[in-house]
Amino acid sequence: MPRALVTGGAGFIGSHVADRFLAGGYEVEVIDNLSSGRRENVPRAATFHEVDVGSSEAGHIVRNHGFDVLIHLAAQIDVRKSVADPVRDATINILGTLGLLEAVRKAERRCRVVFTSTGGAVYGTFANPPTPEAHPKEPESPYAISKLSAEYYLAYYFQLYGLESAVLRFGNVYGPRQDPHGEAGVVSIFCNRLLEGRALTVFGDGLQTRDYIHVADVVEAAWLGATRPLPAEHGLDSRAFNIGTAIGTNVLDLASHLQRAAGTNVPLEFAPKRPGEQQESFIAIGKARRVLGWAPRVTLPEGLANTYEWFAANRLTGATGKS
Ligand SMILES: NC(=O)c1ccc[n+]([C@@H]2O[C@H](COP(=O)([O-])OP(=O)(O)OC[C@H]3O[C@@H](n4cnc5c(N)ncnc54)[C@H](O)[C@@H]3O)[C@@H](O)[C@H]2O)c1
Numbered sequence: 001m002p003r004a005l006v007t008g009g010a011g012f013i014g015s016h017v018a019d020r021f022l023a024g025g026y027e028v029e030v031i032d033n034l035s036s037g038r039r040e041n042v043p044r045a046a047t048f049h050e051v052d053v054g055s056s057e058a059g060h061i062v063r064n065h066g067f068d069v070l071i072h073l074a075a076q077i078d079v080r081k082s083v084a085d086p087v088r089d090a091t092i093n094i095l096g097t098l099g100l101l102e103a104v105r106k107a108e109r110r111c112r113v114v115f116t117s118t119g120g121a122v123y124g125t126f127a128n129p130p131t132p133e134a135h136p137k138e139p140e141s142p143y144a145i146s147k148l149s150a151e152y153y154l155a156y157y158f159q160l161y162g163l164e165s166a167v168l169r170f171g172n173v174y175g176p177r178q179d180p181h182g183e184a185g186v187v188s189i190f191c192n193r194l195l196e197g198r199a200l201t202v203f204g205d206g207l208q209t210r211d212y213i214h215v216a217d218v219v220e221a222a223w224l225g226a227t228r229p230l231p232a233e234h235g236l237d238s239r240a241f242n243i244g245t246a247i248g249t250n251v252l253d254l255a256s257h258l259q260r261a262a263g264t265n266v267p268l269e270f271a272p273k274r275p276g277e278q279q280e281s282f283i284a285i286g287k288a289r290r291v292l293g294w295a296p297r298v299t300l301p302e303g304l305a306n307t308y309e310w311f312a313a314n315r316l317t318g319a320t321g322k323s
Contacts, residue, residue: 003027003066004226007053007100008073009046010037012178012185013116013170013215017071018046020219021226029065031058032074041177053096062103062111069226071114072100075147079121082143093146094153101157112164114225115154117147119169119242119283120210129209130246130284133169133237140276151236159234166225168218171244171283175215175303176310187212187304190255191311194262200255204273209248211282214303217296218243224292231291241288245296248282254304261305262312 004021008014009030014037021028028046031053042048051057053074062070075093076082082089097115104111123131124138139145157163174187190200221243230239252268259265288294298306 001025001027002068003029005029005031005062005065005067005070006046006073007031007058007070008037008075010034010039010041010048011073012041012175013173013218014071014073015041015043015177016175016215016219017073017222018043020223021069021071022046024223026068029061029067031061036077036179054091054099059099059103062100063107066109067107067111068109069112069114070100070104071116071222071226072097073116075116076143079141079143082141082146086142089142090146090149093143094149097150098153101153101163105157105161105163110164112166112226113154114222115150115165115167116222117151117167117169117240118144119171119244120281122148122151122169123283125278129248129280129282131242131282132284133240133242133287137236151240155234155236155238158239164230165239166230167240168221168225168243169240169283170218171211171213171242171281173213173215173218175307176314178215178307186210186251186254187258187307188311190258191262191308192315194258194264194266194308195312195315197264197266199267199269200258201271202251202255202268203271203277206252206255206268206270207250207279208277209250209280209282211244211247212249212254212300212303213244213296214298214306216303217298220297221288221292221294224294228292241292241294242283242285243288243294244283244285245300246282246285247300248280249300254300257301257304258308261301261308
């Protein structure tokens with residue numbers, strides 16, 4: 001049986017990735033320190049290790065458990081926290097990733113690494129979306145810098161050691177199990193607000209766009225990134241793929257789709273625009289289509305309805321972060 005290691009497999013996206021690899025016939029192990037993830041998210045059929053990605057235990061597991069693929073999702077994911085404590089962000093996102101790459105390099109079995117980066121942040125503020133992979137990078141936060149640094153290490157390890165890797169630069173991922181805390185998930189925050197009958201807070205005029213992609217589509221990209229042949233060229237963008245819809249959706253439209261899914265009509269409350277917030281952000285996805293044979297399948301109304309239903313069904317279990 002092929003073997004997969006999922007770091008961050010107790011988190012939102014990682015737990016769905018672990019499900020997908022189990023369904024695809026892999027033996028799956030999960031590494032997660034439960035700093036934001038939940039033990040209950042880890043599929044029962046997976047072997048769970050409650051360790052930090054930067055620890056020597058994690059290195060030992062990667063070197064000795066004979067993985068064919070490592071899908072690396074464990075990360076410090078909060079942009080504001082990265083600004084407040086860039087050293088901690090870099091320790092997890094750069095040094096944590098580098099430690100894993102060193103362990104993969106020394107492992108006996110050849111193992112491909114799938115790394116999860118961000119199409120929302122590595123390109124920075126740009127004039128003309130949809131942004132392709134080769135667009136100049138202008139990371140504007142420690143989080144974006146740490147993700148891009150890890151990408152450079154992956155490109156370097158490919159050039160120097162032939163360590164195979166795919167980089168997935170996600171848009172704004174939403175779906176069941178997303179944590180509504182922090183600034184990561186406007187969809188999950190709105191779902192909780194709708195369930196409580198409270199107003200939805202919109203920053204600025206609500207016309208700022210983002211590329212919202214359902215977790216089921218992201219998981220399929222992780223599967224294809226792990227299993228499809230990849231280009232052999234060197235360079236930062238050679239095996240990097242934007243994973244989004246190439247559609248910019250503004251917050252007002254997002255709110256009205258969710259109002260429809262919830263069958264409610266709570267008011268919107270407007271708050272001042274957040275400093276430094278990008279106005280338009282969505283990414284070109286032709287390369288993932290061409291090379292990985294990937295395409296987004298879940299439409300926004302379907303995906304939002306599915307997500308709202310999950311939040312409604314799980315609200316009283318504590319799985320939504322609210323009890
Ligand atoms: N959610 C999005 O919209 C989005 C967008 C772009 C990129 N990403 C990337 O996708 C990945 C998964 O994000 P998510 O939204 O599922 O976040 P999440 O917080 O739900 O998952 C991250 C998981 O990593 C674990 N973790 C954090 N630090 C760790 C450490 N030092 N050692 C071991 N485990 C650790 C957490 O406990 C959590 O379970 C991240 O790398 C993130 O940067 C997410």
